[in-house]
Amino acid sequence: MNNPQQLALNFDREPETLSIAAGVCSAADSPDVLAEEPSRLATVNAHGQEYEGVEIDRNGFLLCPQTDAQGRNTPIPYELKVSAKARQVYLRVEPGRGLQVTIPRRYPKRSIPALVESQRNWLTEALVDLDNKTPAIYRQWPPPQLHLQARDSMVNVHYRRIASSMTKAYSKWASPTELLLDVDITNKPLVAKCIARALREPAYDLLGPWLDGCSIRSQLQFKRLVIRGQRTVWGSYSSSGTLSLNYKLLFLEPELVDYVLLHELAHIRHLDHSAAFWEFLEALKPNALELDQLLKESGHQVPPWLELAASV
Numbered sequence: 001m002n003n004p005q006q007l008a009l010n011f012d013r014e015p016e017t018l019s020i021a022a023g024v025c026s027a028a029d030s031p032d033v034l035a036e037e038p039s040r041l042a043t044v045n046a047h048g049q050e051y052e053g054v055e056i057d058r059n060g061f062l063l064c065p066q067t068d069a070q071g072r073n074t075p076i077p078y079e080l081k082v083s084a085k086a087r088q089v090y091l092r093v094e095p096g097r098g099l100q101v102t103i104p105r106r107y108p109k110r111s112i113p114a115l116v117e118s119q120r121n122w123l124t125e126a127l128v129d130l131d132n133k134t135p136a137i138y139r140q141w142p143p144p145q146l147h148l149q150a151r152d153s154m155v156n157v158h159y160r161r162i163a164s165s166m167t168k169a170y171s172k173w174a175s176p177t178e179l180l181l182d183v184d185i186t187n188k189p190l191v192a193k194c195i196a197r198a199l200r201e202p203a204y205d206l207l208g209p210w211l212d213g214c215s216i217r218s219q220l221q222f223k224r225l226v227i228r229g230q231r232t233v234w235g236s237y238s239s240s241g242t243l244s245l246n247y248k249l250l251f252l253e254p255e256l257v258d259y260v261l262l263h264e265l266a267h268i269r270h271l272d273h274s275a276a277f278w279e280f281l282e283a284l285k286p287n288a289l290e291l292d293q294l295l296k297e298s299g300h301q302v303p304p305w306l307e308l309a310a311s312v
Helices: 109-118 120-133 188-198 200-218 247-251 254-266 275-284 288-296 304-311
Strands: 009-012 078-083 089-094 098-104 145-148 153-161 170-175 178-183 224-228 235-237 242-246
Touching (some): 089 120, 098 109, 109 120, 145 247, 170 188, 188 200, 200 224, 200 242, 200 247, 235 254, 242 247, 242 254, 275 288
Parallel strands (some): 078 098, 153 178, 224 242
Antiparallel strands (some): 089 098, 145 153, 170 178
């Protein structure tokens, strides 16, 4: 977080990226509101034709402020959080979620729109920067494809419209590269939640055997693997022997996935990030520091709209 600026504001201009954290696993995901219902999806043919016909907006997921028909600026949308711990107003731009505004309990909410407008220039710059870093495939809505680099495959996503009043969504894998969804496509958090939930299965299938192989190579034994959807870490290891991996690793290059797995296994020997840890990890995975830096720069490979899944 940068130093406080005018009006007692703190600005975090850098987009949030995922990074590795060791120690106790982060909090569990919110309860799923989604459910699979195979019987409803079983009638689709091999090409998902029953699910075709949904129009894809090539710029349907952009964070930058838009203009109206007369070319005038529209208000910058934001999510508001009231915090008992906050002592000042925080404006933060996050991938997939856009502008996040945190205020103290007694701060007047009616003042926020004017405050946000007064910071339009840098906010617009930050939001445009996030959009520019987002691959074109993930600016489209609803998402037509998912590039799972870890397993070198492109997944086609097919949709069948359901009523906007529906608060649940249904998913089914027709094949390893064809994902079928029954979902209200106008409900972006619900679409994100549905896709996130569907990705847990291929994440287990890929990362489980991969981790076992890394465990054998390194002669480091863990007790349990958990696949989760953490917002700020790729993986974690707890002293109880549980190793948690993020399903979003599916979107990374294999070399980086291999690095994350060995990084977490190395915490079995060293639960910190001391010099001894890095020396040990370097023996397991040469060029570990270089790979760690690449990992910090790889957040844009993950669809930013997956961040919305936690809000459902």
